[in-house]
Amino acid sequence: MFIKNGWYAAAWADEIGHHLVQKWITGEPVVLYRTQAGEVVALHDRCPHRRASLSKGNLVGDDVQCAYHGITFDCQGNCVRVPGQEKVPSALSLRRYKVVEKWQWIWIWMGQPDEADESLLPAFEYNDSPGWKALGGCIPVKANYQLLTDNLLDLTHETYVHGKTIGNSAVAETPMEYQLNGHEVHVKRIMENTPPPPLFKRVRGFEGNIDRWQIIRFQAPAHISIDARGYPTGVDDLEQGMRWFSLNSLTPVDERNTLYFWTVTRCFDLENEELDEIIKDQILKTFMEDVEVIEAQQVLIETDDRAIPEVSIRADGGSISARRIVEKLAAQDADAGIT
Ligand code: FES
Ligand SMILES: [Fe+2]
Known part of the structure; x- marks a missing residue:
C-alpha cells in the first residue's frame, strides 16, 4: 500500500x-x-x-x-x-x-x-540554493523503499557498514533523541569531542576531535534530510568546520524496487572540484554499502516462510514512527478510493 x-x-x-x-x-x-x-x-x-x-x-x-x-x-x-x-x-x-x-x-x-x-514538498531547497553545491545521483535498488527510510532514520549502522567513510564507534555509542511532529519525524544525535570519521578527515583535514551533529528530518511519503555538521572541539570558528545536507528521496517503483534519489549539498570549499569528486565517489560507495545490505535483507524477508515477527530495539524509534505515519496516510488514501 x-x-x-x-x-x-x-x-x-x-x-x-x-x-x-x-x-x-x-x-x-x-x-x-x-x-x-x-x-x-x-x-x-x-x-x-x-x-x-x-x-x-x-x-x-x-x-x-x-x-x-x-x-x-x-x-x-x-x-x-x-x-x-x-x-x-x-x-x-x-x-x-x-x-x-x-x-x-x-x-x-x-x-x-x-x-x-x-507546500507538502520536502524541504530540499539546498539542492539549488546560492552558497550551496549539490552533487548526487539516483540508484535503482531491488528492495522495498521503507527498508531505505529505516536505514536513513537510524544512522547507528554507520559504525558497522561505513567504517571506511562516515562511520566510527562514536555513532553507535551515542544515543539518539527522536520526536514526532505531525507527519514528520525528527531524530537528533550529537557526538561531542569525538574522533572524526575517515571521510570527514579527508574532506576537512581535521586533526583533533570534533563535535559532530546529525539532525534528521523525515517527511512523508519518503523524504529524508540529514543535516550533518562537524566542528573542531573547543574551536568557535565555524569556518574551520564542515556542514552538508544529505537529501534523500526514496521513490517506490513497486513493493520490491526503489529509485534512491540522493544529493550531498555543502556550503564550504565550493570551488574545489577535486573535493567534488571525492565526495561524490565516497558517498556513492557509502550508499552502495547500504544497498548491498538492504537488497540481501529484502531477499531474506521475502523468503521467510515462517514470518517470525521482528524484534525492535531503542534505536528503531524514528523508523517505527515514520512507518506509522506512512501506514496512516496510505490507509486514508485507500479508504478515500484514491488509486
Ligand atoms: S494499443 Fe495503443 S493504439 Fe492500440
Ligand atoms: Fe548508510
Whole structure:
C-alpha cells in the first residue's frame, strides 16, 4: 500500500527532455517528457486501447502517438486522433499527473491532481540554493523503499557498514533523541569531542576531535534530510568546520524496487572540484554499502516462510514512527478510493 496523495521524486530535471521516458512509481507506469516550450508532462503510460506502452511510441509535436496502432494523445491526456476513423471515443483518454520542477528534480503527485499541494514538498531547497553545491545521483535498488527510510532514520549502522567513510564507534555509542511532529519525524544525535570519521578527515583535514551533529528530518511519503555538521572541539570558528545536507528521496517503483534519489549539498570549499569528486565517489560507495545490505535483507524477508515477527530495539524509534505515519496516510488514501 502506498501513499498516493503525496510527492515523489520522479527524475532529475536534466533527465527529461523532448523525448519519452518511462518511470514506474507506486506500481504505476508513467511517461514523462517536455513539451517544445519546456513544460514537463507526466501521463499514464498504458494505452487505453490495448494497453501498449506509450513511452515506446513517438512524440508528434507535443502529442504522444502510441507505437502500436497510432492513437494519439495531447499533453492533457486527451485523445486527438484515431487512425481510420473520425470520431474519437471519449473513453480514450489518459490520466495526467501533477508535476513540479524544483530544486533540480521533477516531483510527481500520484494522487488526485486537484489536491496536489506544493507546500507538502520536502524541504530540499539546498539542492539549488546560492552558497550551496549539490552533487548526487539516483540508484535503482531491488528492495522495498521503507527498508531505505529505516536505514536513513537510524544512522547507528554507520559504525558497522561505513567504517571506511562516515562511520566510527562514536555513532553507535551515542544515543539518539527522536520526536514526532505531525507527519514528520525528527531524530537528533550529537557526538561531542569525538574522533572524526575517515571521510570527514579527508574532506576537512581535521586533526583533533570534533563535535559532530546529525539532525534528521523525515517527511512523508519518503523524504529524508540529514543535516550533518562537524566542528573542531573547543574551536568557535565555524569556518574551520564542515556542514552538508544529505537529501534523500526514496521513490517506490513497486513493493520490491526503489529509485534512491540522493544529493550531498555543502556550503564550504565550493570551488574545489577535486573535493567534488571525492565526495561524490565516497558517498556513492557509502550508499552502495547500504544497498548491498538492504537488497540481501529484502531477499531474506521475502523468503521467510515462517514470518517470525521482528524484534525492535531503542534505536528503531524514528523508523517505527515514520512507518506509522506512512501506514496512516496510505490507509486514508485507500479508504478515500484514491488509486
Ligand atoms: S494499443 Fe495503443 S493504439 Fe492500440
Ligand atoms: Fe548508510
